[in-house]
Amino acid sequence: MSDPRPIGVFDSGLGGLTVLKALSEALPGESFLYVGDVARLPYGNKSPETIRRYGEQVLDFLVARGCKALVIACNTASTVFLDETQHRGLPLHNVVGPGARAAVAACPQGTIGVIATATTVQGHAYQKTIRALSPGREVLEVACPLFVPLAEEGMGDDEVTRILARRYLAPLSGVAALVLGCTHYPLLRPSIADVMGGGTRLVEAGPLLAEELRQSIPPAPAGAKRSLHVCTTDVTVAFERLAGRIMAPEIVPPIERVVL
Amino acid sequence: MSDPRPIGVFDSGLGGLTVLKALSEALPGESFLYVGDVARLPYGNKSPETIRRYGEQVLDFLVARGCKALVIACNTASTVFLDETQHRGLPLHNVVGPGARAAVAACPQGTIGVIATATTVQGHAYQKTIRALSPGREVLEVACPLFVPLAEEGMGDDEVTRILARRYLAPLSGVAALVLGCTHYPLLRPSIADVMGGGTRLVEAGPLLAEELRQSIPPAPAGAKRSLHVCTTDVTVAFERLAGRIMAPEIVPPIERVVL
Numbered sequence: 001m002s003d004p005r006p007i008g009v010f011d012s013g014l015g016g017l018t019v020l021k022a023l024s025e026a027l028p029g030e031s032f033l034y035v036g037d038v039a040r041l042p043y044g045n046k047s048p049e050t051i052r053r054y055g056e057q058v059l060d061f062l063v064a065r066g067c068k069a070l071v072i073a074c075n076t077a078s079t080v081f082l083d084e085t086q087h088r089g090l091p092l093h094n095v096v097g098p099g100a101r102a103a104v105a106a107c108p109q110g111t112i113g114v115i116a117t118a119t120t121v122q123g124h125a126y127q128k129t130i131r132a133l134s135p136g137r138e139v140l141e142v143a144c145p146l147f148v149p150l151a152e153e154g155m156g157d158d159e160v161t162r163i164l165a166r167r168y169l170a171p172l173s174g175v176a177a178l179v180l181g182c183t184h185y186p187l188l189r190p191s192i193a194d195v196m197g198g199g200t201r202l203v204e205a206g207p208l209l210a211e212e213l214r215q216s217i218p219p220a221p222a223g224a225k226r227s228l229h230v231c232t233t234d235v236t237v238a239f240e241r242l243a244g245r246i247m248a249p250e251i252v253p254p255i256e257r258v259v260l
Numbered sequence: 261m262s263d264p265r266p267i268g269v270f271d272s273g274l275g276g277l278t279v280l281k282a283l284s285e286a287l288p289g290e291s292f293l294y295v296g297d298v299a300r301l302p303y304g305n306k307s308p309e310t311i312r313r314y315g316e317q318v319l320d321f322l323v324a325r326g327c328k329a330l331v332i333a334c335n336t337a338s339t340v341f342l343d344e345t346q347h348r349g350l351p352l353h354n355v356v357g358p359g360a361r362a363a364v365a366a367c368p369q370g371t372i373g374v375i376a377t378a379t380t381v382q383g384h385a386y387q388k389t390i391r392a393l394s395p396g397r398e399v400l401e402v403a404c405p406l407f408v409p410l411a412e413e414g415m416g417d418d419e420v421t422r423i424l425a426r427r428y429l430a431p432l433s434g435v436a437a438l439v440l441g442c443t444h445y446p447l448l449r450p451s452i453a454d455v456m457g458g459g460t461r462l463v464e465a466g467p468l469l470a471e472e473l474r475q476s477i478p479p480a481p482a483g484a485k486r487s488l489h490v491c492t493t494d495v496t497v498a499f500e501r502l503a504g505r506i507m508a509p510e511i512v513p514p515i516e517r518v519v520l
Contacts, residue, residue: 039310040300045412050299050494053519118497146420149409152305160406160420234310237378259313 003218006031006227008062009071010055013041014239015151015184016073017230017246019095022206023071024228027213029220031227033065037260039234042148043076044117044182051080051119057260061231063088069217071209075099075182076117079125091216098208099179100129104137105208106201107177111138113200115168115192116181118143126181140175144168144185151184152238154245161191169195177201187246231256263478266291266487268322269331270315273301274499275411275444276333277490277506279355282466283331284488287473289480291487293325297520299494302408303336304377304442311340311379317520319347321491329353329477331469335442336377339385351476358468359439360389364397365468366461367437371398373460375428375452376441378403386441400435404428404445411444412498414505421451429455437461447506491516 007027009020013036020034035058037043043051055077062070071093072078078094086092103112114126121143130139147168150161169192172178178200180186186204193202220226232239235257243255267287269280273296280294295318297303303311315337322330329351332338338354346352363372374386381403390399407428410421429452432438438460440446446464453462480486492499495517503515 039306045496045498046299047494047496122497145413146406146409149406153405160423163420163423234307236305236307238305 001218002221003068004031004221004224005066005068006033006229007069007071007213007217008065008067009034009073010058010062010077011036011073011183012043012077013038013152014242014246015148015182015187017243018183018186019071019073019206019209021247022204023210023213026207026210029222029224029226031220032229033062033067034228034230035061035258036230036232036239038232038236038239042117043074044119044148045145046119048080048119048123051077055080059087059092061258061260063090069093069213071213073183076120079120079123082125082129093209093212095183095205095209096125096129098212099181099203099205100126100133102203102205102208103130103177103179104133106203110176111140113172113175113178114139114141114181115144115147115172115178115185116141117148118145120181126179140172142168142171147188148182148184151187152242154242156188157190161188162194165191165195172196175200177203179203229256231258233258233260261478262481263328264291264481264484265326265328266293266489267329267331267473267477268325268327269294269333270318270322270337271296271333271443272303272337273298273412274502274506275408275442275447277503278443278446279331279333279466279469281507282464283470283473286467286470289482289484289486291480292489293322293327294488294490295321295518296490296492296499298492298496298499302377303334304379304408305405306379308340308379308383311337315340319352321518321520323348323350329473331473333443335359336380339380339383342385342389353469353472355443355465355469356385356389358472359441359463359465360386360393362463362465362468363390363437363439364393366463370436371400373432373435373438374399374401374441375404375407375432375438375445376401377408378405380441386439400432402428402431407448408442408444411447412502414502416448417450421448422454425451425455432456435460437463439463489516491518493518493520
């Protein structure tokens, strides 16, 4: 059985485009509908109650637009919807599960580090999920509150980013694997990799998330032309500028503005 | 004629507490009702359309709560409501006018610098307002997009803030006056003053805004006990931590959460 409907992808802003890129490359036949809640980003220091309210609005929008499955690409929102596998009858996926599985696979023993937003760290979703897979594992979670604005400013390879990376990452020195627990952080990968050095594997959720979708969702019909559509809740200069750096230029325009 | 109702003060987040502090000190008999739209901050890189939609919701809330006058403490929101002197029949004040008048008063000739958010700079509200007061005046407006997150993180006196201040402020070297055109920036004053040096007067809207209110609003009854009440659209750790540094501790709690 095939299903031509798109997979809905939800992020607080443009960071989720790193997940959309990974999914669209791993599942080249599938169509995607992306929503970035740019008007209300960042999510990383909002309360769980507010994130749930905004998240439900975005998920409802993706349901109304006829998606066949829903992906929460935002780590902070993923932690709020962590134990929910359905939303209004559609399968709901988050990035914490695949990120945790990727870390355990990359590093069968030893300490796993996690960098994430303040709200993600406060909820300990990664620690709980990793320990469910690997009981007793040492997990160190560290908040990096300025990484999102630095990524939004396109400062992935900048003196300031390296100074803050050294400061934030100091407690994680020597970990076997480091989960990039925020969809913005791959945009700072050069600085993070520099500070951590070659002994630490940097882990993202994208590949195992794509595998999870491949195994659980009815595929698009063979040979059908796929579509990629991007919606945002606000039009900002930063989004348009950075979207073109993250995705191939042919994917990005047109960006549709929606009011939620 | 006196009027016991509070003055409503609106900001995107906690930066406006610097304005509330200035107003509450200059107008010690007046009551104030403050709303920080913490759930949806920062405003500084949203589109004018989105800022207007959110701003009207906050102003309507202050009207419904029975204020006698409305103050937009957020510079970015002030630029969107720049030419409006009333909202639903109540007097509406913004910080751009008093900030521009303070700059011209501090510096009868010479170049005036303005630092502000990306959206404020793109709208050139300060340049227009200063030139209406002082025709032909040279005004240099520079966006400092990372200053708000740095202020929210309490990094007013930090190596990273000084590096970014040197970078952002380089084009403003030697200006006679510098308008701190965002309510968060007074929280970074040590670093900004360091970089600019003693030859530049740092200007804020607070004192002339207080004077404007004193002259135009019926005062509170003599001898009445004043109240200060703070509402936010989300409860965040950063707000509670920094609010206590900006305001006297007795003012801050209780913070009422409202949904807009």
